[in-house]
Amino acid sequence: GQNIDQPTEMTATEGAIVQINCTYQTSGFNGLFWYQQHAGEAPTFLSYNVLDGLEEKGRFSSFLSRSKGYSYLLLKELQMKDSASYLCAVRDNYGQNFVFGPGTRLSVLP
């Protein structure tokens, strides 16, 4: 079966660093994606990992460990506009399916 877990909610302070974890058990694996979604809007692409290790892109970094079925999204220098839901998604072996996690609602406080 397919199962992706993320914390439901997180709270952090403006300027701080926050790590959002994602664990997955899927029938196949061909890449892990992180998306940001503001309320009432469509998700926007943040990052993509297919090999183990850390991918850095500005204030956002994403890490993957395929052997552990684990990823995290790291957000640095948090800004109020970073308050959103963050979705972890796994693409299966055949590329036909993207399985989304439940999403993590991040609230950034002043």
Added chain:
Amino acid sequence: GAVVSQHPSWVICKSGTSVKIECRSLDFQATTMFWYRQFPKQSLMLMATSNEGSKATYEQGVEKDKFLINHASLTLSTLTVTSAHPEDSSFYICSARKGTGEGEKLFFGSGTQLSVL
């Protein structure tokens, strides 16, 4: 990045009417598009996979006669909610797949908020 246009952004309709939602890939061809439904504070629920030139593949529990999907061209997929009822009120989002293999990514439309009275 690629652009996916979804229209309309929001629609209010009476119970029993049908509503059509369009999803267009503006600057690339998409042989595969996906339709999702999202309830407030919940994640995306895949409804169906739309393949150009063939029948859509529906997820378990999604009524194919109620949610009609047509993917007649490489840049357009439509979702028609037939005989809509209040319980169909939701946020519907499409996405289009661009690229192949490891370079493949999803690009999302802006979503459609459907309210059935």
